[in-house]
Amino acid sequence: QITLKESGPTLVKPTQTLTLTCTFSGFSLTTGGVSVAWIRQPPGKALEWLGVIFWDDERRYSPSVKSRLTITKHTSKKQVVLTMSKMDPVDTATYFCVHSRKPDYSPYQYYFGLGVWGQGTTVTVS
Amino acid sequence: SYELTQPPSVSVSPGQTATITCSGDALPRAYTFWYQQKSGQAPVLVIHEDNKRPSGIPERFSGSSSGTVATLTISGAQVEDEGDYYCYSTHSNGDHGVFGGGTKLAVL
Numbered sequence: 001q002i003t004l005k006e007s008g009p010t011l012v013k014p015t016q017t018l019t020l021t022c023t024f025s026g027f028s029l030t031t032g033g034v035s036v037a038w039i040r041q042p043p044g045k046a047l048e049w050l051g052v053i054f055w056d057d058e059r060r061y062s063p064s065v066k067s068r069l070t071i072t073k074h075t076s077k078k079q080v081v082l083t084m085s086k087m088d089p090v091d092t093a094t095y096f097c098v099h100s101r102k103p104d105y106s107p108y109q110y111y112f113g114l115g116v117w118g119q120g121t122t123v124t125v126s
Numbered sequence: 127s128y129e130l131t132q133p134p135s136v137s138v139s140p141g142q143t144a145t146i147t148c149s150g151d152a153l154p155r156a157y158t159f160w161y162q163q164k165s166g167q168a169p170v171l172v173i174h175e176d177n178k179r180p181s182g183i184p185e186r187f188s189g190s191s192s193g194t195v196a197t198l199t200i201s202g203a204q205v206e207d208e209g210d211y212y213c214y215s216t217h218s219n220g221d222h223g224v225f226g227g228g229t230k231l232a233v234l
Contacts, residue, residue, distance in 0.1 A: 039225075046226070046227045047161075047169065047214075047225040047228070051222075052222075052223070060221055063127070063222070096168060096169075103175070108220075112222070112223045113157070113159055113174055113175070114161075114214060115171060115174075116171075117169055118168065119168055120168050
């Protein structure tokens, strides 16, 4: 069974750096085709894709946060870490980490589908 | 920037068919995924790769895609299907993910 859980501070001050950890079980980030993505959702608003890290350490980021966002993985700890600098009140949101695995039939090298979600963690910037 | 466009809300009576659309210029070249989100909960995948239903998702959920429009259909919608539905795909350059603005489904 695949599970993911986000953890980190619930409150950060403007201009500070946010660090969130996604701790997972039920899969390995060394397996080909596997990835973990970060998604956020401001209160009452839509989901926003932030970025993803793939099994081979390749990463992709949303242009809207690319200059402030870093995603890293600690394979042995089964953790993925999101670091976002220069936090602003507009970054107030629930942050989710999401597992994915490229289907065998997919022709793409990197698969951006999203599968199992963590429960999310709420971060307020104030 | 690339956008996926959904209607803000859809309303149907129980037992009727609910149809939610998602339009985007890159959809002919990319798969669409659909997620259901109930209040206070994490999203749940209901359709992947345009029309595939994960195990555990009721058969009344189906998906299709034609040209620049993807469609989620709930045949015989139930009260428990109420919630927000989001389409998701990849950007036209295939380099990152994009969500639609979400559709609030009311079954009443």
